[in-house]
Amino acid sequence: MSTFFSAWTKRSNSSLLLGLDHVHPILKDIIEEGTSFPEDFVDYVMIFNLLHYEDPVSILKEAIRILKPGRVAGLVHWNYDPNTPRGPKMEIRPKPEEIHRWAIEAGFKIGSEKPIDLPPYHYGFIAKK
Known part of the structure; x- marks a missing residue:
């Protein structure tokens, strides 16, 4: 178990007091295993600095699923x-038009290119299912 998850477990009583009892961290390789969530399950997905992976469309397809x-x-x-x-080398940073194209390919709708x-340090898109 990672240090983060060990600390989270120890803080569970504090989490209740802070109103964070609905947050349940999951340590998982979503690239290999997916999220294991059912379809149409979550209200919001945040993909932050992950789309430089070799198959970004698969990450986006799991998000839309x-x-x-x-x-x-x-x-x-x-x-x-x-x-x-700050940030990674330029060679691995996706261009905005690439992220836009990948999101459309995964099935998302994006209002603006x-x-x-x-x-x-960042840019982003809001992608709708």
Whole structure:
């Protein structure tokens, strides 16, 4: 068990006091195993700095599968700009038009091809099921 999950378990009583008793962390390799959630199960998906993986469409397909109809996913990644002082090497950062194309390919609807600016280091899209 990771340090994070050990700490979470110890804090479970504190979580109840903070109103976080509905949050249940799951340690899982979703690339290999998927999320194991049923279809149309979650209200929101947040994909943050993960779409540089070799098969980003599979991640997006899993996200759309588990989202309830009409709900959205936030797709966020590092700016595709060498002047961004933090983040991974430029070679692995997806361009906004790539994320837009992958999301459409996975079945999402995106209102604009232009990404949302999320300064200082990121951009994103809101993708609707």
